[in-house]
Amino acid sequence: MVENPLTKNIDMTRPPLVLADYVSNDGYQSLHKIAGGMEPEAVLEMVKDSGLKGRGGAGFPTGLKWSFVPRGEDSPRQKYLVVNADEMEPGTFKDRLLMEGDPHLLLEGMLIAAFAIGASKAYIFLRGEYTQSFMTLSKAINEARDKGYLGRNILNMGFDLDIILHTSAGRYICGEETALLNALEGKRANPRAKPPFPQVSGLWGKPTIVNNVETICNLPGILTYGVEWYHKLTKGKDHGTKLFGVSGKVKNPGCWEMPLGLTIRELLEDRAGGMQDGLGLRAFLPGGGSTDFMLPEHLDLPLDYEDIGKAGSRLATGTMIVLDDQTCPVGMVGNLMTFFSHESCGFCTPCRDGLPWVDAIFRDLESGKGKESDLEVLREHVDYMGPGRTFCALAPGATAPLGSGLKYFEEDFKEHIAKQRCPYRH
Amino acid sequence: MEDILIASSSQQPRQLSAEEIAEIEHEKTLYPDNKAVGLEALKIVQKHQGWVSDESLLAIARYLDLSVADLEGVATFFNLVYRQPVGKNVILFCNSVSCWIMGCEGVRSHINKTLGVDFGQTTEDNEFTFIPVPCLGDCDRAPVMMVGEDLHRNLTNDKVDTIVASYRAEHQE
Ligand SMILES: Cc1cc2nc3c(=O)[nH]c(=O)nc-3n(C[C@H](O)[C@H](O)[C@H](O)COP(=O)(O)O)c2cc1C
Ligand code: SF4
Ligand code: FES
Numbered sequence: 001m002v003e004n005p006l007t008k009n010i011d012m013t014r015p016p017l018v019l020a021d022y023v024s025n026d027g028y029q030s031l032h033k034i035a036g037g038m039e040p041e042a043v044l045e046m047v048k049d050s051g052l053k054g055r056g057g058a059g060f061p062t063g064l065k066w067s068f069v070p071r072g073e074d075s076p077r078q079k080y081l082v083v084n085a086d087e088m089e090p091g092t093f094k095d096r097l098l099m100e101g102d103p104h105l106l107l108e109g110m111l112i113a114a115f116a117i118g119a120s121k122a123y124i125f126l127r128g129e130y131t132q133s134f135m136t137l138s139k140a141i142n143e144a145r146d147k148g149y150l151g152r153n154i155l156n157m158g159f160d161l162d163i164i165l166h167t168s169a170g171r172y173i174c175g176e177e178t179a180l181l182n183a184l185e186g187k188r189a190n191p192r193a194k195p196p197f198p199q200v201s202g203l204w205g206k207p208t209i210v211n212n213v214e215t216i217c218n219l220p221g222i223l224t225y226g227v228e229w230y231h232k233l234t235k236g237k238d239h240g241t242k243l244f245g246v247s248g249k250v251k252n253p254g255c256w257e258m259p260l261g262l263t264i265r266e267l268l269e270d271r272a273g274g275m276q277d278g279l280g281l282r283a284f285l286p287g288g289g290s291t292d293f294m295l296p297e298h299l300d301l302p303l304d305y306e307d308i309g310k311a312g313s314r315l316a317t318g319t320m321i322v323l324d325d326q327t328c329p330v331g332m333v334g335n336l337m338t339f340f341s342h343e344s345c346g347f348c349t350p351c352r353d354g355l356p357w358v359d360a361i362f363r364d365l366e367s368g369k370g371k372e373s374d375l376e377v378l379r380e381h382v383d384y385m386g387p388g389r390t391f392c393a394l395a396p397g398a399t400a401p402l403g404s405g406l407k408y409f410e411e412d413f414k415e416h417i418a419k420q421r422c423p424y425r426h
Numbered sequence: 427m428e429d430i431l432i433a434s435s436s437q438q439p440r441q442l443s444a445e446e447i448a449e450i451e452h453e454k455t456l457y458p459d460n461k462a463v464g465l466e467a468l469k470i471v472q473k474h475q476g477w478v479s480d481e482s483l484l485a486i487a488r489y490l491d492l493s494v495a496d497l498e499g500v501a502t503f504f505n506l507v508y509r510q511p512v513g514k515n516v517i518l519f520c521n522s523v524s525c526w527i528m529g530c531e532g533v534r535s536h537i538n539k540t541l542g543v544d545f546g547q548t549t550e551d552n553e554f555t556f557i558p559v560p561c562l563g564d565c566d567r568a569p570v571m572m573v574g575e576d577l578h579r580n581l582t583n584d585k586v587d588t589i590v591a592s593y594r595a596e597h598q599e
Contacts, residue, residue, distance in 0.1 A: 090522040091561060131572075164456050168506075169465060169507050170504055184462065249527065253566035289561075319565070321523055321524055327527055332523060335523050342560075
């Protein structure tokens with residue numbers, strides 16, 4: 001039984017599998033299965049039954065999202081599939097691995113998704129800096145086209161699909177799905193108001209599904225080996241495997257495929273080898289830069305959407321950033337604030353004005369100009385920029401490390417102010 | 427922002443090269459309208475010219491029949507569209523959180539000292555432009571930077587020296 005469907009073909013010491021080798025390891029089986037007489041509804045049902053949740057950050061059930069796409073005779077003829085390959089969340093390095101390690105897996109998944117929602121055109125919205133991913137994907141797309149897996153009337157089933165590889169010109173906000181659609185249309189990448197949701201009116205006003213790279217890469221396994229197999233993968237409540245990463249001062253930083261539901265300790269200690277010698281674990285962000293800090297006391301929690309949520313954070317991208325006990329927590333949060341402040345799209349006031357203010361306070365704290373009142377101002381901003389107060393989730397994302405940082409590292413903040421310098425700097 | 431004002435109509439558009447036009451025409455087949463091609467055309471011109479001058483921007487707007495102001499708005503929004511000349515090699519230096527934890531600030535000061543440039547600046551010999559970039563998605567091998575299209579990982583000061591020297595040597599051939 002295949003236990004690592006996302007990475008079974010990945011070996012970064014050699015180039016990714018070419019199409020023929022990919023095919024001989026069960027590749028594109030799902031397409032043949034569909035061609036053998038599956039209706040789009042049946043594919044949708046399988047994905048719903050699988051329990052797959054989006055791996056882009058929000059964890060929204062994929063089948064449910066697809067089911068909002070209008071279908072039937074009087075629905076718009078043109079529908080689009082868009083793959084979100086804009087990976088830019090600080091500390092996140094999982095989609096790159098999939099695209100550079102096994103590009104055909106993404107293409108096969110895209111065929112499944114496009115077939116299910118009735119899209120004949122799909123865009124991969126790829127981060128411009130991912131030049132290596134661009135090369136592996138371009139090559140794989142050409143191979144698939146030559147083989148007849150892309151193009152018109154694929155495997156004689158009356159299904160067409162073109163995949164267009166679009167490279168972005170760099171802004172974190174482009175990863176937000178409605179901003180992404182604006183960017184693809186050649187506009188400034190401000191997010192759009194919802195509703196209407198992209199599933200109904202997305203790219204050029206047509207029904208559009210935006211899914212993360214890793215989400216799409218889950219599909220070939222589900223279709224090929226079945227829902228029952230998929231349900232056996234997990235060690236917890238959520239289904240499937242997931243890529244988990246660890247960066248920071250651990251012995252063996254990296255990215256691994258693991259079943260959902262294993263404990264954080266298994267990731268941090270067994271895979272990442274624990275902390276570097278002489279360093280202790282202070283805290284960690286479990287799923288990229290816009291998640292709340294968690295503490296060593298949380299190490300035995302399972303890596304599941306719900307359990308991490310209950311601990312006040314989010315599983316999000318599953319790529320953990322580790323803070324050791326000799327790195328300044330205030331500096332770490334400040335670094336994140338600089339990022340968010342720079343990447344704010346400027347559309348709404350709390351975020352456009354709030355983030356630079358917060359960032360400026362962190363610079364003051366670093367340079368020994370912190371004031372007693374600063375902490376209160378920072379706390380207020382956690383509220384001003386929180387969920388529901390802004391036009392999109394960028395600013396609330398920033399408040400996650402900020403709010404939890406203020407809570408867990410209060411003493412460090414106070415020490416910066418009392419000593420008028422960063423106590424971690426020697 | 428003084429020197430990146432909206433391309434003024436007093437400026438003359440540059441003549442787009444046959445190559446640029448061919449590539450823009452190809453992009454037209456991939457998108458349903460010219461607006462979407464605008465951003466692609468900016469990237470194409472940058473690939474050939476190194477950056478997007480006012481004259482180039484005007485040329486694209488004319489060629490695709492787009493509003494100059496809209497195209498300017500797009501061009502200034504994106505980090506990777508350069509509206510000022512850059513050196514032969516652009517160094518995209520990750521200064522996001524994992525690289526910060528792994529000591530990228532030290533490497534940054536080293537580059538600062540040895541090349542004499544900080545973020546946003548180009549070396550006197552026009553060889554390198556030094557620009558910060560958010561997380562490059564290689565955080566397990568931090569610190570990380572790109573030079574041109576190439577990624578360099580696990581940076582140390584020594585490693586940076588070797589990398590810089592290799593790009594310099596390449597251009598002397
Ligand atoms: C500021 C911001 C940046 C985001 N960046 C990304 C990204 O780089 N990649 C991604 O897949 N999702 C990103 N998302 C989430 C997307 O909006 C969207 O939820 C996701 O692509 C949906 O895919 P999924 O359902 O497969 O997870 C971002 C969201 C926000 C608010
Ligand atoms: S929250 Fe920030 S990024 Fe999102 S729309 Fe408002 S200004 Fe733009
Ligand atoms: S933080 Fe530098 S590569 Fe991710």
